[in-house]
Amino acid sequence: MIDPFGDARVQGVSIRSLPKVSLHDHLDGGLRPDTVVELADAAGVELPETDPARLASWFARQSDSGSLVKYLETFSVTNAVMQTREGLTRVAREFVEDLAEDGVIYGEVRWAPELHVTAGLSLEEAVEAVQEGIEQGEDAADDAGRGIRVSQLLTALRQGDRSAEIARLAVDFRExxxxxxxxAGPEDGFPPSGHREAIDIVGRAFLPTTIHAGEAAGLDSIRSALLDGRALRLGHGVRIAEDLEVVTRKGEEVRVRFGDLARWVRDREIPLELAPTSNLHSGAIAAWGTQLEDHPFDLLYQLGFAVTVNTDNRLMSRTSLTRELAQLVAAFDYGLDDLEAFQLNAAAGAFLPVEEREELIELIGEGFDA
Structure with a gap:
């Protein structure tokens, strides 16, 4: 395994040192194991392991067990220690510090406020606590000479009934x-069309939307995300490859027939928030294989899709953005130009004003040129 905080290199350059953009990263999936232990002790939460190293191994085993039930058990642990203002602020601060340490210059952290109010916090107080932690993390990173900006994406649970409330919350905190x-949540049986009020609320406010789709379910989930959910990005979206038919292969040359949905996603440059390790763990790429080399990432990239590289849940997948990129380099023989393309795709898809996206693109270009 490549060390998530190691010094993997491409063309002699440290991948960790390169400027990166992270679009799909869950707050409750990015805790430090020692923080989980300390917060659990303070809150009286029982853990499967109390040693941070063994706890980290437990998270990894559960997440790569092939069982969705075991995978979801890991989030009950992290969410249990994120129920106070102090806990949320600390987790958010460390989340940002860890991103900055990994070379991320812009990140969007997604989380579901409704999962963090069981100890008495209001939804508003929870959002404020996370924002306080983000700003503390940005300041700490700046003091360490690592500039970073992190924004929030508020997640509603598609199996729940509070999506309209979370949509209003997102609009209220857009400044x-x-x-x-x-x-987020189960894709099968809970389409975005069941959350029309929420989609209308953010739509009328012109607040951008990204929707988990094409991970646990197939093309219908992607179609619904785009048509019913008005998604500007696809959370994962890896199964858009099901709408591609390989017609012929001659050496490295591949001829592909596009379905209408795949062509729309490609031609409209709708960003795919791909998370290679997570896609393996969740079985999202089971139709293509069980190894990273089987991931349709390279096919989508070569065909011109707006692919981006993400971690999804750093704790559960025992990963970092550096590790994800290093694994792709090893699997597909990518070079610096390819890694830069992934960052430029992410910068272009960031939910920022165009002027700020252009500044981000300039920073990426300067970092890779250096």
């Missing part, structure tokens, strides 16, 4: 750190 709205 205080929130840049977009997300729908």
């Amino acid at each position: 205080d750190g929130v840049v977009g709205f997300d729908l």
Whole structure:
């Protein structure tokens, strides 16, 4: 395994040192194991392991067990220690510090406020606590000479009934750190069309939306995200490859027939928030294989889709953006130009004003040129 905080290199350059953009990263999936232990002790939460190293291994085993039930158990642990203002602020601060340490210069952190109010916090107080932690993390990173900006994406649970409430919350905080709205949870049986009020609320406010789709379910989930959910990005979206038919292969040359949905996503440059390790763990790429080399990432990239590279849940997948990029380099023989293309795609898809996206693109270009 490549060390998530190691010094993997491409063309002699440290991947960790390169400027990166992270679009799909869950707050409750990015805690430090020692922080989980300390917060659990303070809150009286029982853990499966109390040693940070063994706890980290437990998270990794559960997440790569092939069982969705075991995978979801890991989030009950992290969410249990994120129920106070102090806990949320600390987790958010460390989340940002860890991104900056990994070379990320812009990130969007997604989380579901409704999962963090069981100890008495209001939804508003929870958002404020996370924003306080983000700003503390940005300041700490700046003091360490690592400039970073992080924005919030507020997630509603598609199996729940509070999506309209979360949509209003996102709109209310759009001037205080929130840049977009997300729908997550079970894709099968809970389409975005069931959350029309929420989609209308953020739509009328012109607040961008990204929706989990094309991960646990196939093309219908992607179609619904785009048509019913008005998604500007696809959370994962890896199964858009099901709408591609390989017609012929001659050496490295591949001829592909596009379905209408795949062509729309490609031609409209709708960003795919791909998370290679997570896609393996969740079985999202089971139709293509069980190894990273089987991931349709390279096919989508070569065909011109707006692919981006993400971690999804750094704790559960025991990963970092550096590690994800290093694994792709090893699997597909990518070079610096390819890694830069992934960052430029992410910068272009960020939920920021165009002027700020252009500044981000300039920073990426300067960093890779250097």
